[in-house]
Amino acid sequence: MNPTTKDTLDLDDGRLYYETAGKGEALVLTHAAFLDSRMFDDIWEPLAEQFQVIRYDMRGFGRSSPTTGPLCRRRDLDALLNHLGVARAHLVGCSNGGQISLDLALEQPQRVASLTLVDSTPSGFELQGEPPRYLMEMIGALQNGDVDRANELQIRIWLDGAQREPGQVDDGLRQKALEMNRIPVAQGTFFSADAQPLNPPAVTRLESVHCPTLVVAGALDHAEVLRAADEMAARIPHAKKAIMNACGHVPAYEQPTAFVELLLGFFQNAL
Template sequence: MSETYRIPGTPSLAVDLAGAGPLALFMHGIGGNRTNWRAQLPAFAPHFSCVAWDARGYGSSDDYEGALAFDDFVDDVLRVLDHFGVERAHLVGLSMGGRIAMRTALLHPDRVGTLTLLDTHEGFEAFSPEQRQAFVDSRRAPLLAGKEPADIAEGVARSLVGPKATQAQLQQLIDSIAALHKESYIKSLQATVDQVVLGDISLIRAPAHFVVGADDRLTPVAMHHEMAAKLGGAPVSVLPDAGHLSNIENAPAFNDAALAWLRPRAELGSVPRDWPH
């Protein structure tokens, strides 16, 4: 069973904790929060000290002053690791969380044991200008026009899930989008699109495993094979019956694939020195 805990600092971060072993940090996408991992923590907890965060400005984490630089998220990753006394962590990132994970591995290679990268991309350079504009306009324009996240939640959620998603899975995504902090979400959208490219991901040295839903329309399977080739032929697991939220839409397949790859590499991450259990 996970428990909610706060990482002090500005802004303070809310995290769910579970398990024991080397630390694995789970990072949600741009429209998510820590509850997006509720089907993962029980499966990973027997093998790893699991931390699922609400990124700054999300969920129960604090909002913050001023604009967001994407690398602020990277600084927050280091803050989490330092708080628990962890030298190297396993990073598990969905969509935006995957980009945070790759960026951390580029900037701080000594702090990253492995990367598990779900339904993600290496920056908006991989998208046409039209795709980029459509991504932002469908989310930001209604909010700037006075609507709230709850007003856009169902439309955005339906654009992300695959055709096999259940009503319960769709509702989980709708709920997480509806719970977004409006101003912080707009800042995240701006920072995401401003960062056209993460950097040269071929320089990443941490072992990586890509996981993608077979029906992911936003970041399709081919995009993951291209990234994997840049990382020396990293493995790509394609999950059936899943769209852009593969860990939610096909949790059993995700948990099986991710743990089969990660468990033999567990010792590449550090066991927390300070773990509140």
């Protein structure tokens, strides 16, 4: 077992909690914006056998500080890499974590050895059709300060997904997700704005990504997320796409063993 180092990085207006383990090329895990770095618990050790693995809680999540106003999450990721002396890293991001990773790869391509975008949409991607079920009710619960209801609805949207009911998802995973998500819900993180969005946004320049890229999507995720995966795989040069069956928006959390096998296979074949 690789020992894990736990620490915090002080920023101008907050702090990031992060962990590192293993040796070798740097691999950074960025979580979805309804969980925190604990979503990677079951892939942490296997990846640390081959990489210097880094995971962190975005501000407003987990053990990082609450948000105090507008912020730029790719700047936070960049600051963490600088703090750790990492000039170049493999970036693995889930959902919003993938969007942040993709934006950084476009802004600073020299820093990114590869991209793995998991159930992500590129910045500037416009959702079509009906919003996910429960979304408007969830926003209303947040605005009314109903933490319990908003927390449950967030998990129904992003863990259970459009095609499953709560009883169809592993109860242990669901309870852990509720625990993680309660922190950003209680802190109002959902309403934190990005002060420096990538300009022009990623969706307008996917062809400019030139590092090896793996696009992953859970087969049970929302149709628009699957459409975004198709578009990224089609437009990012030489991108590979993989669909993971029987899981939704966070396949690395639901199916960690299969996800690690997929990721290591990508590295072996593409790098």
